[in-house]
Amino acid sequence: MIRLRNVTKRFGGLLAVDDVTLDVKEGETLVLLGTSGCGKTTTLKLINRLEELTAGTIEVAGTNIQQQKPEDLRRKMGYVIQGAGLFPHYTVQENIAVVPRLLHWSKEKIDKRTHEVLELLRISPQQYLSKYPHELSGGQQQRVGLARALISDPPVILMDEPFGALDPITRISIRREFKNIEALRHKTKVLVTHDVLEAFELGDRICLMDNGKIQQLGTTQELVFRPANEFVMRFLQDHLFQLQLQVLQLHQLRPYLPAVSPANATDAIVFPESESVLEAIQILTATGAPQQSLTLEANTETPPQAATVADLMAAVEQLTPSLRA
Numbered sequence: 001m002i003r004l005r006n007v008t009k010r011f012g013g014l015l016a017v018d019d020v021t022l023d024v025k026e027g028e029t030l031v032l033l034g035t036s037g038c039g040k041t042t043t044l045k046l047i048n049r050l051e052e053l054t055a056g057t058i059e060v061a062g063t064n065i066q067q068q069k070p071e072d073l074r075r076k077m078g079y080v081i082q083g084a085g086l087f088p089h090y091t092v093q094e095n096i097a098v099v100p101r102l103l104h105w106s107k108e109k110i111d112k113r114t115h116e117v118l119e120l121l122r123i124s125p126q127q128y129l130s131k132y133p134h135e136l137s138g139g140q141q142q143r144v145g146l147a148r149a150l151i152s153d154p155p156v157i158l159m160d161e162p163f164g165a166l167d168p169i170t171r172i173s174i175r176r177e178f179k180n181i182e183a184l185r186h187k188t189k190v191l192v193t194h195d196v197l198e199a200f201e202l203g204d205r206i207c208l209m210d211n212g213k214i215q216q217l218g219t220t221q222e223l224v225f226r227p228a229n230e231f232v233m234r235f236l237q238d239h240l241f242q243l244q245l246q247v248l249q250l251h252q253l254r255p256y257l258p259a260v261s262p263a264n265a266t267d268a269i270v271f272p273e274s275e276s277v278l279e280a281i282q283i284l285t286a287t288g289a290p291q292q293s294l295t296l297e298a299n300t301e302t303p304p305q306a307a308t309v310a311d312l313m314a315a316v317e318q319l320t321p322s323l324r325a
């Protein structure tokens with residue numbers, strides 16, 4: 001969907017993006033992760049031509065972006081930035097309608113689509129449409145920013161620290177909501193963050209950068225279990241154990257878990273097999289009963305299986321050597 005080939009950006013003598021080659025696949029979330037100043041934001045802005053390339057090429061949906069007018073290109077891409085970037089003197093309704101007006105939509109079409117998008121994001125249109133940004137909480141502003149990016153239903157969404165201005169608690173809950181928004185699920189998303197846990201929660205693949213260069217580009221499991229170099233190891237080390245549990249899904253532990261005994265099958269919490277191991281452990285731990293077991297739902301080949309927190313941890317230990325190989 002998006003192809004970057006040998007992309008380079010210089011600001012005077014500074015090489016901000018250094019020979020970056022990557023593909024963003026249709027429907028995936030690619031996270032650009034890295035320390036401050038490593039070139040994440042510049043890479044994102046090159047995609048919608050808020051910055052212009054020094055060298056290299058970028059294609060979006062098969063067309064070289066240099067062959068399109070920046071305004072035309074940007075209309076096909078939602079752009080969500082830290083602090084939502086809402087116009088302070090526009091109401092929520094006016095903020096959301098900026099792009100549709102540029103596209104010369106009729107008033108009826110703008111109203112209909114505004115209501116649809118706000119409902120998708122669980123913002124009450126009656127309550128919020130006439131409010132100004134300063135009358136909203138940070139989380140509400142962020143949702144309005146997302147509504148503005150989604151209104152014209154663009155196939156690509158670019159996000160630069162979209163949750164960066166929120167307090168840690170709101171940030172976690174908005175992130176959860178964000179993952180479950182159906183309207184976003186099939187869009188191609190590029191997200192910039194410096195927050196490791198956020199990157200691994202939201203990304204299908206992660207592009208870890210340093211000094212304008214890609215240090216590793218891979219799935220979350222590849223980065224955690226097969227770091228490409230010292231830099232990647234050092235970058236992840238503070239969170240490594242949590243990340244390992246977060247990127248593993250329950251079905252990967254099947255070979256190491258006991259089958260469920262019919263006597264225990266009724267009172268245990270049933271988990272889907274795509275659930276993250278970390279999430280399962282957190283929920284089990286929250287029950288306060290150390291012996292509480294979960295039931296992992298059956299699939300076509302395997303009967304239901306049972307596990308306590310201790311069983312899950314033992315299974316993770318048995319599984320991980322094969323992931324590192």
Ligand SMILES: Nc1ncnc2c1ncn2[C@@H]1O[C@H](COP(=O)(O)OP(=O)(O)OP(=O)(O)O)[C@@H](O)[C@H]1O
Binds near residue numbers: 014036040041194
């Ligand atoms: N318009 C500009 N003019 C000159 N230098 C710039 C410009 N924009 C970015 N830079 C420099 O390019 C480098 C990369 O910046 P960029 O904003 O892409 O980093 P980043 O990884 O997104 O960092 P952060 O997380 O702090 O936003 C930095 O050294 C920055 O100072």
